[in-house]
Amino acid sequence: MRSEAFLSSLPPPIESQARELLEFFKPHGAKVYAVGGSVRDFHLRRPLKDLDLEIHQITPALFESLMERLGAKGVGKSFFVYKWQEIDLSLPRLETKTALGHRGFEVKLASSPKEAAKRRDFTINALMLELESGELFDFFGGMDDLKRRRLHIISPQTFQEDSLRVLRAARFASELGFRIAPEDIPLMRSIEVDDLSKERIYHETKRLLEGAHLPRGVQALQLLALDQKIFHHPLTPALFHQFLKLQRRFRPRTLTHEYAFLLPLYLLWIIRFAPLAHLLESLSAMPKKEQRFLQKQRRFPKIIRDSFLVRLSLLYPLKEWLALHDPTLLQRAKNLGIFDQSFIPSTTPSKLLKEGYQGKSLGKEWQRRAKEEILTLFN
Numbered sequence: 001m002r003s004e005a006f007l008s009s010l011p012p013p014i015e016s017q018a019r020e021l022l023e024f025f026k027p028h029g030a031k032v033y034a035v036g037g038s039v040r041d042f043h044l045r046r047p048l049k050d051l052d053l054e055i056h057q058i059t060p061a062l063f064e065s066l067m068e069r070l071g072a073k074g075v076g077k078s079f080f081v082y083k084w085q086e087i088d089l090s091l092p093r094l095e096t097k098t099a100l101g102h103r104g105f106e107v108k109l110a111s112s113p114k115e116a117a118k119r120r121d122f123t124i125n126a127l128m129l130e131l132e133s134g135e136l137f138d139f140f141g142g143m144d145d146l147k148r149r150r151l152h153i154i155s156p157q158t159f160q161e162d163s164l165r166v167l168r169a170a171r172f173a174s175e176l177g178f179r180i181a182p183e184d185i186p187l188m189r190s191i192e193v194d195d196l197s198k199e200r201i202y203h204e205t206k207r208l209l210e211g212a213h214l215p216r217g218v219q220a221l222q223l224l225a226l227d228q229k230i231f232h233h234p235l236t237p238a239l240f241h242q243f244l245k246l247q248r249r250f251r252p253r254t255l256t257h258e259y260a261f262l263l264p265l266y267l268l269w270i271i272r273f274a275p276l277a278h279l280l281e282s283l284s285a286m287p288k289k290e291q292r293f294l295q296k297q298r299r300f301p302k303i304i305r306d307s308f309l310v311r312l313s314l315l316y317p318l319k320e321w322l323a324l325h326d327p328t329l330l331q332r333a334k335n336l337g338i339f340d341q342s343f344i345p346s347t348t349p350s351k352l353l354k355e356g357y358q359g360k361s362l363g364k365e366w367q368r369r370a371k372e373e374i375l376t377l378f379n
Helices: 002-009 012-028 037-043 060-070 113-117 142-148 164-176 182-190 198-209 214-223 226-231 237-249 260-270 276-282 288-295 306-312 327-336 349-354 359-378
Strands: 031-035 051-056 073-076 081-084 087-090 093-097 105-109 128-130
Touching: 002 012, 002 037, 002 128, 012 031, 012 051, 012 060, 012 087, 031 037, 037 051, 037 128, 037 142, 051 113, 060 081, 093 113, 164 198, 164 214, 164 226, 198 214, 198 260, 214 226, 214 237, 226 276, 237 260, 260 276, 260 288, 276 288, 306 327, 306 359, 349 359
Parallel strands: 051 087
Antiparallel strands: 031 051, 031 128, 073 081, 081 087, 093 105
16 A cells, blocks of 8 residues: 555654554544655655645644644744644645745645645645555646656746745756756746845755755756856856866765765866855855865865875865865875874974074964975975
8 A cells, every 4th residue: 555655664753653643633534645755755766754744624723723732833833834743734725925035925725635736846746645545646747757857847827936946946956866847947047036045045055965966956057047146157068067077076975074065066166167255155154164164175286296285284184175075085195194184294383483483484484394395205
């Protein structure tokens, strides 16, 4: 049975919670549908991470009363959305744009599952699974688009009411490796994203950068004109080709690193898509520690000599350099002993103090002698 297979695919805590909710709603005659990404990912055989449930055939008053009994937290009461443990619960709804911003919508209840599904962005995200019967509802051809591996808009009218959906298209391209339906690209390119908060832009961009199909996501930035709307620089075909070459060389999973997701931004800077300061300004909601990590990155010459690597290690151990996602450079750094520690020159600051150097002159002399020693030992 499809619903049993679906529930069994959930992480154990969420599976247990979902089964408890099914029993909880049963006496009230409500129908419980799994909706959104979990249904899509189940049919793609991707690991399920979370669960959204939509509760039908129940009045708002009874729903709110039941949410109170559960102890569910209202995370968007004006949107009829609650959180219980690890599951999001909501009533079927329609959303009409009334003001700027991602939350500038008037909300009312939908009268049917199809009407509720129509508010979704893409056909693959409008699939609904009724958990009691196991019946799959696919009103807009989502299963066909899953097979064709494409992102296709359900309703042009409702899609353009939420500019965040354009960024989500690029992010889904990166995460799923899907192509954007060619007939939908002109509409997406026409939608401005300047009403979105910096936090929203950073959140979606970060998820795009972490996608398993990154080249498809970066290409989507260009196809949807997000390269210019977010970063204010055009990602030309020539630059994209350079990015692909570097992306094959610098593999995101070479190192286990908390900042590994920043590698694509580093590569975009390397190919001179945009100055690093512009990239950081465009993603100004990025946490300060991530900004500082990017700011201390260095470019590399066409020919990378051992002396360059050792000199760079004077700034920090090379495990903090994003270019070490090149497996060859990684091995060289380990062989030189500068992967997890800096090179220590024989000349020490205390020695220079005894020679009469102070302040800036001491620092300059230390740098000069360290460089001289490195060139002698490693050139």
